[in-house]
Amino acid sequence: MEWTDDAFVLSARAHGETGAIVDLLTETHGRVVAYVAGGASRKMRPFLQPGARVMAQFRSRVSEQMGSAALEPVGEGPAALFDDSLALAGLAAAAAVAQGALPEREPHPGAFYAFDALVSALAVPDIWPAVFVRFEAGLLEELGFGLDLTRCAATGATDDLVYVSPKTGRAVSRAAGEPYKDRMLALPPFLLASQAGLRHGEVGAGLKLTGHFLEAFVFNALNKPLPPARVWMVDRLADAGLL
16 A cells, blocks of 8 residues: 655654654544654654654555655744744644544544644744634544534524533533533633634633543543643643633
8 A cells, every 4th residue: 555645743753773653644544653764863853743744655565554654844844933832832732632532544634634724823822722722623523523513502592602511512502501600611702703802711711622522522432631742731821821
């Protein structure tokens, strides 16, 4: 089996003296793990950081076994963010979430495009944390656990949606959710409309929302916690007063 595909590096670890095992998020082939000859070299190491974009040429003798890949770097990759440690934390968190949540060799182009949109937004400090929330919401949808934010689960109303049921992932209106608000998750307006402004506290609410469902629907089923890199990112955003 052979193919060439656009991809992002999610992680890489040394294998043997010169090689590396690289986890890739590809555009059309999903998440793929491959051996990269020379991946531990000084020349290749900068291009194997989480979030680096590459063109991958993949080969495998048997589809069920791990194959090998030759990688060509595309663009600057994470090097463009070296002066922004917070953005690098966001990139590492997104890579860890995608790697932990997505099954191997199952096409998920929506996840690739969401990751691509987040990488493009990381250069804009004022917006990328909100885009990160959208990235996780898109990942949930891609995996079949999309949030239903179109109408109130209790009344069918489409206005004044301010809560999300922690059990079903469906929106709830202010009036219907008021008696149970202590048990509800807050629904930040920016998830309802791209034109909505971003107020203080909404990114934190969004991360709590997507984190809850990633943990409940995805990571718990895999007997894994949310990735430490995501926890670290949330702590860094809190320290910076951005939640």
